[in-house]
Amino acid sequence: LAKTTQPISMDSYEGQEVNITCSHNNIATNDYITWYQQFPSQGPRFIIQGYKTKVTNEVASLFIPADRKSSTLSLPRVSLSDTAVYYCLVAGGDTDKLIFGTGTRLQVFP
Amino acid sequence: DAGVTQSPTHLIKTRGQQVTLRCSPKSGHDTVSWYQQALGQGPQFIFQYYEEEERQRGNFPDRFSGHQFPNYSSELNVNALLLGDSALYLCASSHRVTKEADTQYFGPGTRLTVL
Incomplete structure (x- = not known):
């Protein structure tokens, strides 16, 4: 069973900010939270990873509350090319296999 | 950097x-994991290789086997193919020695079709 729960799908329009929330109630102390993006027939692409508070890189931000039981991936000003499936995963340094759920299918409209 | x-x-x-799929890890990585992704599903973990040994295995039958070479590249072998083995096979590499979570980077995948 996947260790995370996220919405099956989301719709947005170009230029909007998109926030995808993921629940991971049973996250372990040594687990990190990682988000991947996947386009059809391609391998998942690493987006961002964090342990607590907020992490930001050139493509996204990751917000993690103090209890770490959820996280939110924020994509600023999405474009049509952001249409993809987004996976939230939790895994620790000593638990190397990634357990994928069904992900969130984001559809961006013009 | 490839x-x-x-x-x-x-x-x-x-x-x-029988089929053999091949994977070369990202430069500097020493660990290779294999995943199977059926259409419309998330990737499912098959197994992981580190130091040329299988370290973890998912819920896949013995028909699925693998190997890691001294240069860290890896092969996935599937014997007695079934129609249900049709999927996208993904290889991911990581660097095991780091203290933080080992971020896995995925390859483009191999699309296997069994007729």
Whole structure:
């Protein structure tokens, strides 16, 4: 069973900010939270990873509350090319296999 | 800096045949994991290799086997192919020695079709 729960799908329009929330109630102390993006027939692409508070890189931000039981991936000003499936995963340094759920299918409209 | 590479890109086999898929990890990475992704599903973990040994295994039958070479590249072998083995096979590499969570980087995948 996947260790995370996220919405099956989301719709947005170009230029909007998109926030995808993921629940991971049973996250372990040594687990990190990682988000991947996947386009059809391609391998998942690493987006961002964090342990607590907020992490930001050139493509996204990751917000993690103090209890770490959820996280939110924020994509600023999405474009049509952001249409993809987004996976939230939790895994620790000593638990190397990634357990994928069904992900969130984001559809961006013009 | 080359990322994870996989070969071949596509493969068509018939039931009962055997197949070998290949993966070269990202430069500096020493650990290779294999995943199977059926259409419309998330990737499912098959197994992981580190120091040329299988370290973890998912819920896959013994028909699925692998190997890691001294240069860290890896092969996935599937024997007695079934129609249900048709999927995108993904290889991911990581660097095991880091103290933080080992971020896995995925290759483009090999699309296997079993007829």
